[in-house]
Amino acid sequence: MDWGRAKNVLIYSFLLLNLLLCYQLWIDLREQVSANLDFTSLSDTTQQIMEQKDIRILCPIPAAVPQLPDLTYRYSIGEGRTVKLDRPVDSKLIFSFAELSGQLKPQIPDIGSYRFDPLESEVGRFVLHPLVDGKWPLFSVRLELVYDNQKIVAYRRPQIDIGEGGKGEAQKVLPASKALGSLIEKFFPKGAAVKEIELGYYGELFNSESQVAAPMWRFMLEDGKSYYVNGISADIISPKTSE
Numbered sequence: 608m609d610w611g612r613a614k615n616v617l618i619y620s621f622l623l624l625n626l627l628l629c630y631q632l633w634i635d636l637r638e639q640v641s642a643n644l645d646f647t648s649l650s651d652t653t654q655q656i657m658e659q660k661d662i663r664i665l666c667p668i669p670a671a672v673p674q675l676p677d678l679t680y681r682y683s684i685g686e687g688r689t690v691k692l693d694r695p696v697d698s699k700l701i702f703s704f705a706e707l708s709g710q711l712k713p714q715i716p717d718i719g720s721y722r723f724d725p726l727e728s729e730v731g732r733f734v735l736h737p738l739v740d741g742k743w744p745l746f747s748v749r750l751e752l753v754y755d756n757q758k759i760v761a762y763r764r765p766q767i768d769i770g771e772g773g774k775g776e777a778q779k780v781l782p783a784s785k786a787l788g789s790l791i792e793k794f795f796p797k798g799a800a801v802k803e804i805e806l807g808y809y810g811e812l813f814n815s816e817s818q819v820a821a822p823m824w825r826f827m828l829e830d831g832k833s834y835y836v837n838g839i840s841a842d843i844i845s846p847k848t849s850e
Contacts, residue, residue, distance in 0.1 A: 648784035649791075656792050663800040665829070669783045671806075675822040675838065677775040678739065678808055681768040682748060682818045688763070695758040698733070711752075715762060721750050726803060726827045731755070736807070737767055744807040746825055746835070747818075780806065780838035786824045790834055794843060800829035809835045809844070 646654055648668055656662075696710045708719050721735035722744050728734045733752040736744040745767075753761040783804055795801075803825070810820035822838035835844040 648782070649788055653788040653791050660791070660795065660797045660799070662791055662795055662798070664787075665800055666803050668787060669804055669806065672780055672782050673806075674777040674779050675743070676777045677822075677839075678745075678769065678810075678820045679775075680745075680818055680820070681766075682812070683766045689753060689761050690763070691761045692759065695760045698754040698757050698759050711759070711762075715750075715764065718750070726831075733759070737765075737769075739769060739808055743822075744805070745820060746807050746809045746823065747812055747820060778839050780822050781824070781836065781841055783824055786836035786838075786841065787826065789836065789841065789843065790826060794834060794845065795828075801826055802829045803827040806838065811844075 646657075646664070646668075648670070649657070657664075692711075692714055694714070696707070704723050707723075711718050718735070720741070721737055724734045724736055724744070727749070731754060733754065735750040735752070736746055737748055737750070739745055748765050748767055750765065751763040752759050753763065783806070787801070787804065804827075805825050807823060807825060808820040809823035809825065810818055812818060821840075823844075824836045824838055826834040826836070828834075833845070836842070837844070
């Protein structure tokens with residue numbers, strides 16, 4: 608008997624078994640997460656359509672409905688320049704934003720006022736958004752950290768000024784459940800899976816220094832598509848799709 612060959616067969620069998628067990632564990636965990644989510648905030652009609660279209664919600668539905676104003680701010684991308692870092696920073700620090708901020712602060716002093724967005728980041732670029740009032744991300748503005756060979760080597764930052772005079776009258780935002788219900792019933796395709804729901808600000812950028820942004824619910828799907836629902840008017844924007 609060829610014991611060497613038999614040994615290899617056993618090793619490969621155990622590896623395959625482990626892969627199958629890991630896959631099953633992953634499926635079980637996803638089902639458990641979905642089962643633990645509270646869908647009672649959605650109407651019966653919306654839940655029926657969810658089932659018919661096989662739409663899954665993989666994240667909690669926020670319950671908070673704060674009062675937020677529209678926003679007028681001055682913005683420029685600094686002529687699109689990419690600035691090289693004097694000292695490259697190990698990109699693994701992105702997984703600890705506090706540590707990353709400490710490493711980059713000498714070269715990007717205001718980086719602490721930005722939040723890392725893993726869902727918009729792409730190969731070669733980490734994306735961060737400025738925070739309004741230190742809490743609400745401004746989705747339409749990006750600070751990009753360029754990395755190469757596992758090191759952050761450059762950045763492309765916006766010039767932005769949000770003054771108190773640029774804020775309108777605060778209004779109560781639309782509940783996330785209502786915004787989600789509209790998307791499920793009219794916009795989400797069959798089989799869609801909602802990966803993240805977050806409240807922030809969004810506005811289309813125009814060829815002008817003065818920009819306007821409104822409170823927006825952002826819905827990110829598992830396939831990378833994003834939908835924005837205006838928190839005041841309930842208008843729906845889908846910049847990454849043809850809808």
